Amino acid sequence: MPHVARTHAVVIGAGMAGLTAAQALSKHFGKVTVIERDVLPAEPAPRSGTPQAQHAHMLLAGGLKALQTLFSGFEYDLAEADAVKIRTGKDIRMERPDSIHSPSVILVSTSSACRAPCSRPLLGGA
Numbered sequence: 001m002p003h004v005a006r007t008h009a010v011v012i013g014a015g016m017a018g019l020t021a022a023q024a025l026s027k028h029f030g031k032v033t034v035i036e037r038d039v040l041p042a043e044p045a046p047r048s049g050t051p052q053a054q055h056a057h058m059l060l061a062g063g064l065k066a067l068q069t070l071f072s073g074f075e076y077d078l079a080e081a082d083a084v085k086i087r088t089g090k091d092i093r094m095e096r097p098d099s100i101h102s103p104s105v106i107l108v109s110t111s112s113a114c115r116a117p118c119s120r121p122l123l124g125g126a
C-alpha cells in the first residue's frame, strides 16, 4: 500500500460519531477539520441537525468507558454538567404494555452498570 501522508483528516458531522472520530484521528493526523452544517451553540442546546437531541439520553457503561478513553475527565465533565448517575435495574423501571413477562411492567436487567441520563446536547457538549 502506498504511503499516505497523515497531515489532514476531514470529518463530516459534529454529532457523537463525528466528534469521537475527530478525537481519535487527532492522535494520528497533524490537523483534523470537522465540517458541520449547523452553527454549533456555545452551550449545550438542541439544534436542527440532531432532532433526536430533544429526548433524554442514557449512556451505557461501555459507552461511558469508551468516551472516557477518548476524552480525559469525561465522566467528571458530565457530573459537573449535572448528568444524573443511576444504577440500571435499581433506579429505573421500564414499562412495556406489550411485554409477555408480566401484564404491563418489567424490570430492566439487574446489572449494576451505571448510566448517565442527560440530554443529547449535554453529551455532545461534554
Ligand SMILES: Cc1cc2nc3c(=O)[nH]c(=O)nc-3n(C[C@H](O)[C@H](O)[C@H](O)COP(=O)(O)OP(=O)(O)OC[C@H]3O[C@@H](n4cnc5c(N)ncnc54)[C@H](O)[C@@H]3O)c2cc1C
Residues within 6 Å of the ligand: 012, 013, 014, 015, 016, 017, 018, 035, 036, 037, 038, 048, 049, 050, 052, 055, 056, 057, 058, 059, 060, 120
Ligand atoms: C428518540 C431517540 C432516543 C435516543 N436515545 C438514546 C439513548 O438513550 N442512548 C443512546 O446512546 N442513543 C440514543 N439514541 C440514538 C442517538 O441519538 C444516536 O445514535 C446518535 O446521536 C447518532 O450520532 P451520530 O453522530 O451518528 O449522528 P447525529 O447525531 O445524527 O449527527 C450527525 C451530524 O452530522 C451533521 N450533518 C448531517 N449532514 C451533514 C452534511 N451534509 N454536512 C455537514 N454536516 C452534516 C448533522 O447536523 C449532525 O450534527 C436515541 C435516538 C432517538 C431518535
